[in-house]
Amino acid sequence: MFDKRNADLYNNIEIKLSEYFSKEVVIHSSSMVGGGCINNASKLVTSLGTFFLKWNSDCPGDMFIREAQGLREMKKASGRAVIVPEVFAHSAEEDHPGFIVLEFLDSGYLASGGDEALGRGLAEMHKFTNERFGFYDDNYCGTTPQDNTWKTCWTEFFRENRLRYLLDLIQTRRSLPARERQIYDKLLDRLPRLLPEESTPVLIHGDLWSGNYMITDKGPALIDPAAYYADREMEMSIMTLFGGFSGRFFDAYNEVNPLPSGWRERNKLYQLYHILNHYHLFGGGYGSQALHVAKRFI
Numbered sequence: 001m002f003d004k005r006n007a008d009l010y011n012n013i014e015i016k017l018s019e020y021f022s023k024e025v026v027i028h029s030s031s032m033v034g035g036g037c038i039n040n041a042s043k044l045v046t047s048l049g050t051f052f053l054k055w056n057s058d059c060p061g062d063m064f065i066r067e068a069q070g071l072r073e074m075k076k077a078s079g080r081a082v083i084v085p086e087v088f089a090h091s092a093e094e095d096h097p098g099f100i101v102l103e104f105l106d107s108g109y110l111a112s113g114g115d116e117a118l119g120r121g122l123a124e125m126h127k128f129t130n131e132r133f134g135f136y137d138d139n140y141c142g143t144t145p146q147d148n149t150w151k152t153c154w155t156e157f158f159r160e161n162r163l164r165y166l167l168d169l170i171q172t173r174r175s176l177p178a179r180e181r182q183i184y185d186k187l188l189d190r191l192p193r194l195l196p197e198e199s200t201p202v203l204i205h206g207d208l209w210s211g212n213y214m215i216t217d218k219g220p221a222l223i224d225p226a227a228y229y230a231d232r233e234m235e236m237s238i239m240t241l242f243g244g245f246s247g248r249f250f251d252a253y254n255e256v257n258p259l260p261s262g263w264r265e266r267n268k269l270y271q272l273y274h275i276l277n278h279y280h281l282f283g284g285g286y287g288s289q290a291l292h293v294a295k296r297f298i
Contacts, residue, residue: 016089055099066139070227077128082121083221108217119252135228154199210244237270
């Protein structure tokens with residue numbers, strides 16, 4: 001059964017699913033599942049089968065709308081190379097709590113080749129290009145807003161839409177000493193000399209750490225995106241920041257879509273965005289870690 005305290009939530013979900021499938025859908029039961037650190041997650045058993053529900057009573061009104069948008073774009077880009085769950089329903093901006101209902105994926109085990117399959121799948125997704133950097137709407141990395149205003153220059157996008165925008169958020173929330181902000185501003189000025197002049201906008205997951213992919217019996221699946229069009233080296237920054245991706249993954253990736261020379265030298269610079277985001281969200285030692293990275297490049 002499900003918690004009657006959330007009766008309005010389940011009623012709203014039944015309405016949205018019934019609209020999607022053009023037939024009445026009734027929720028029979030809901031059971032909590034683990035794995036999330038921001039949202040509540042449940043397995044829904046309904047008259048039309050099993051679904052995955054993620055919901056939050058204290059989140060921006062459009063957070064799940066943007067997640068759905070990212071998943072649908074990734075599904076177009078990934079083809080059959082990697083699994084992206086189908087989106088069946090999500091809350092509107094005025095709905096409370098916010099929610100998203102997805103295809104339910106059973107965790108599985110691949111006897112061998114899971115890392116390689118993920119590497120090849122992501123490499124194929126990174127061939128899905130755009131003429132500009134950014135995305136159709138702003139979205140979120142965790143709960144941090146991302147400015148996805150379109151730009152034609154990658155260096156400008158990374159400088160203005162990612163680092164400067166996030167530094168301004170941190171300045172408002174936590175306050176940066178003037179001395180530290182001067183260091184970051186100096187780095188922003190140096191970026192055109194640190195990044196390649198030419199870059200191709202490709203679709204990235206945007207927050208691909210080990211908790212945002214899963215292995216199913218059908219293959220690797222990507223979940224919880226912060227998707228936008230970027231230089232694909234940006235994807236590698238979060239993947240290498242916390243580990244969880246083996247040499248076999250990178251070998252398979254490079255067989256399909258070789259990374260450019262020098263990407264490892266730029267990797268720490270791109271990691272700065274995610275370190276700053278963790279400082280924005282959690283505070284603590286991430287601040288000094290980010291400052292150390294910034295000093296390294298000025």
